[in-house]
Structure formats: C-alpha cells, structure tokens
Amino acid sequence: MRAILVVNPKATTTSERSRDLLVRALRSEVDLSVRYTRRRGHAADLAREAADEGIELVVTLGGDGTVNEVVNGLMAARAATSADGGPSAERLPALATVPGGSTNVFARALGLPREWSEGASMILEGLRLGRSRTIGLGRADDRYFTFCAGFGLxxxxxxxxEQARRRGRVSTPTLYLRSMLQQYFLDSDRRHPAIAVERPGEDAEGGLGTVIVQNTAPWTYVGDREINPNPTASFDLGLDVLALRQLRVASTTRTVTQFLSQHPDPQGRHVLRLHDQAEFTLVSARPQAFQLDGDYLGEREKVRFTSVPAALRVIC
Known part of the structure; x- marks a missing residue:
C-alpha cells in the first residue's frame, strides 16, 4: 500500500524524535513518503496531489486544522473527477489521523486515544487487520468539516x-474559559439576537443568538471531559443543531451547565435543537463570527449547510 504522512511541523504534542518513531513504525506496514506542510492550506494541496497520484492512504500528524485541510483536499479530488458520477469513498485514499494537536476532537471522536503514541499504535493495528469505517461529513458552502461548525458566540x-496564541499564549482550557467570558460579557450583543435557521419546507426559526452545528459527538473536549450539546450527533447521520434564542445570563449559564453534566440534554424555551438534518441555511441580520472544526474563518451573514453521507473512509 502506498501512503503519505502529512506532517504539521508545528504540531503541539510531538517532537522530531517522536515523528521519526512514527515514520519508522508506518514504514513497517506501508510504502510511505513524508511531506511537511509549509503554509496555511498546504495540507489540502498535498492531499489532493496524493489522490491524483493514486495514493491509497493519507496519514495526518497534527491537530484538527490539519485534518480539516486534508479532508478538503481529498474531497476536492473527488469533485474534480465527478464527470463520471464521482468516485465513492472506496476509490479515494483512506484517511488515518495521528493526534498531534492540543485537542484532537476528530481523532478522539473516532475512538482514538488522546496520546499520539497510543493513537498511532491503534492505527497500525487497524492497517494490519484491514479495519476501517466510512463516515459522513458536513459541508458549509464550499468547505467540508469533520465534527463541528459554529456561527456566533x-x-x-x-x-x-487564536489571537492570544499568535501573541504566544498556550492553548489551555483556562484560556478558552477566559476568552469565552470576555466575549460573552464584553463583545456580544446579547439583547438583539440576529440569526435565523431556514429549512426546506419549514418555517424559519429566528431570534437566535448563537448556533452550534455538529457532525458527530462530542462537540469538543475540556481536557478529558467531553462537551456534548448534541449527544445524539453521529458520523452516520445528518447534521445536528443547537441554537440559543437569547443569551441572557441565567438561561445561558443553565445551558452551559447542562453541556458539562454527565448526561447532557439541553432543554428549555430558549433552546432550539434539530437532529439528523440533511440541509439548512443560517442567515443573520448582521455579520457573525464563523468557524469550522475549530478554525476561525471570518464573519458571514449567510451559510448553507448540507450533510454529505458516506463521504470518506477512515482507519481507526
């Protein structure tokens, strides 16, 4: 089997020595070449080139951002050959993800361990046993995502x-908590919710303050703790949505507490939840912050979401 290893050299939880160990281990199972990312978007280019070359397996070593780029590169290769109906997931390179970032939500949602060495061992076992699964993806306008999207808060x-990290801060749960409190209390227009969700054949649901979209559960992790606004979200189903109609202190605090509980099931008049959605559009009366797979993509006033079933084969 021909394979490439796409390495983000800035991966936060691996060293040059650990990368060398991973390369040697992979070469015991596959015919491997190693390619390092040099800029934002480079991983997508490398993945698309691999598909064009007939590579059978793409392995990533990095965080969720690296995975997202690789997935978009693979899906771009799929779109480029769609004249004959497009290749199925079986005809694209398979994906294997060695966790190397600070959170690694996608890898952990697949059931891989948090540590890169244990995750690599599980992937090697999967290669030896021929173990894989096919998963669905989400799509927001023209970009794919693996586990989540966010519109608003x-x-x-x-x-x-991201701004704090560019200033040299380390990504920690404390940094996220402090950033959330600052954004909520200082920079959010909590009294005038501006977002609406539109679905084919349904009345629009307006007056929404923030929206979380999930392609699987969990939405994210705080250390080892899963955060699950939509605990029934699955790679095997459509997209799940949780939106808050207003961002009042009492109701928002109650919902966040429900997220963090052992058996999350957010409820209340201010909560809108949609399960297994094939298609919907988020629109806003004013620009909203927008993210995919934990990567901030600027502000948007409208984003169309679709579920893409059975899109990609993964080794896990």
Whole structure:
C-alpha cells in the first residue's frame, strides 16, 4: 500500500524524535513518503496531489486544522473527477489521523486515544487487520468539516483564542474559559439576537443568538471531559443543531451547565435543537463570527449547510 504522512511541523504534542518513531513504525506496514506542510492550506494541496497520484492512504500528524485541510483536499479530488458520477469513498485514499494537536476532537471522536503514541499504535493495528469505517461529513458552502461548525458566540471565542496564541499564549482550557467570558460579557450583543435557521419546507426559526452545528459527538473536549450539546450527533447521520434564542445570563449559564453534566440534554424555551438534518441555511441580520472544526474563518451573514453521507473512509 502506498501512503503519505502529512506532517504539521508545528504540531503541539510531538517532537522530531517522536515523528521519526512514527515514520519508522508506518514504514513497517506501508510504502510511505513524508511531506511537511509549509503554509496555511498546504495540507489540502498535498492531499489532493496524493489522490491524483493514486495514493491509497493519507496519514495526518497534527491537530484538527490539519485534518480539516486534508479532508478538503481529498474531497476536492473527488469533485474534480465527478464527470463520471464521482468516485465513492472506496476509490479515494483512506484517511488515518495521528493526534498531534492540543485537542484532537476528530481523532478522539473516532475512538482514538488522546496520546499520539497510543493513537498511532491503534492505527497500525487497524492497517494490519484491514479495519476501517466510512463516515459522513458536513459541508458549509464550499468547505467540508469533520465534527463541528459554529456561527456566533463559539466562533468569536475561537477567534479570541487564536489571537492570544499568535501573541504566544498556550492553548489551555483556562484560556478558552477566559476568552469565552470576555466575549460573552464584553463583545456580544446579547439583547438583539440576529440569526435565523431556514429549512426546506419549514418555517424559519429566528431570534437566535448563537448556533452550534455538529457532525458527530462530542462537540469538543475540556481536557478529558467531553462537551456534548448534541449527544445524539453521529458520523452516520445528518447534521445536528443547537441554537440559543437569547443569551441572557441565567438561561445561558443553565445551558452551559447542562453541556458539562454527565448526561447532557439541553432543554428549555430558549433552546432550539434539530437532529439528523440533511440541509439548512443560517442567515443573520448582521455579520457573525464563523468557524469550522475549530478554525476561525471570518464573519458571514449567510451559510448553507448540507450533510454529505458516506463521504470518506477512515482507519481507526
């Protein structure tokens, strides 16, 4: 089997020595070449080139951002050959993800351990046994995502965290908590919710303050703790949505507490939940922060979401 390893050299939880160990281990199972990312978006280019070359497996070593880029590169290769109906997931390179970032939500949602060495061991076992599964993806306008999207508050928090990291801060649960409190109390227009969700054949649901979209559960992790606004979300189903109609202190605090509980099931008049959705559009009366897979993508006033079933084969 021909494979490439796409390495983000800035991956936060691996070293040059650990990368060398991973390369040697993978080469015991596959015919491997190693390619390092050099800029934002480079991983997508490498993945698309791999598909064009007939590579059978793409392995990532990095965080969720690296995974997202690789997935978009693979899906771009799929779109480029759609004249004959497009290749199925079986005809695209399979994806294996070695966790190397600070959170690694996608890898952990697949059941991989948090530590890169244990995750690599599980992937090697999967290769030896021929173990894989096919998963669905989400799509927001022209970009795919693996586990989540956000429109409003959570995306604005991610933007704050990214700005702090560029100033040299380390990504920690404390940094996220501080950023969330600052965004909520200082920079959110909590009294005038501006978002609406539109679905084919349904009345629009307006007056929403923030929206979380999930392609699987969990939405994210705080250390080892899963955060699950939509605990029934699944790679095997459509998209799940949780929206808050207003961002008042009491109701928002109650909902966040429900997220963090052992058996999350957010409820209340201010909560809108949609399960297993094939298609919907988020629109806003004013620009909203927007993120995919934990990557801030700027502000939008409208985003169309679709579920893409059985899109990608993964080794896990």
């Amino acid at each position: 959570d995306a604005a928090v991610i933007h704050r965290v």
